[in-house]
Amino acid sequence: MSDQTDGIERPDQPSSDQTPDREMLRLGKERRAQIMGQGFVDRAFAGDPDAFGADYQRFLTEYAWGAVWGRGGLTDRERHMITLGILAALGRDRELEGHVRATTNSGVSERDLSDVLHQVAIYAGVPAGLNGFNIAGRVLAERHAAQEQTEVGPD
Secondary structure (H helix, E strand, O other): OOOOOHHHHHHOOOOOOOOHHHHHHHHHHHHHHHHHHHHHHHOOOOOOOOOOOOOHHHHHHHHHHHHHHOOOOOOOHHHHHHHHHHHHHHHHHHHHHHHHHHHHHHHHHHHHHHHHHHHHHHHOOHHHHHHHHHHHHHHHHEEEEEEEEHHHHOO
16 A cells, blocks of 8 residues: 555655665665674664554664765765764754764774863853753763773672
8 A cells, every 4th residue: 555645656655675775774884883883773673664664764874874874075074063063953862872973983082072062162152062961971980980991800
């Protein structure tokens, strides 16, 4: 059965193997794993591919990660700094936290992150910048503690 209300025939429940965007999904998964980590992608696609929300993960991966992150023109570092700024400005705390964690994969330094959050404070407001600094500070403190634990070893 298909939806033809606008004259365009679409399957009711397209699976990733029925859509012409298979290549975009493949590219999206690859780019998403490069930035966010393979475990992140594996968790996003775990479970029943026909479950509620699974089609959203495909959509998000095809367009955000395949079409946008897969474009040329910007480096991963540049694109990630833009993403971090937008997430901080919009107050998308959970997403910001995940992307701060992923800065190790995109080449965004702590100085870069600080500069981005200063920009956020000026153009989106001091509370947004402060919130971004608080989130980033917590993530970076966790990262530093884990690095120290690795360097020192278990007790």
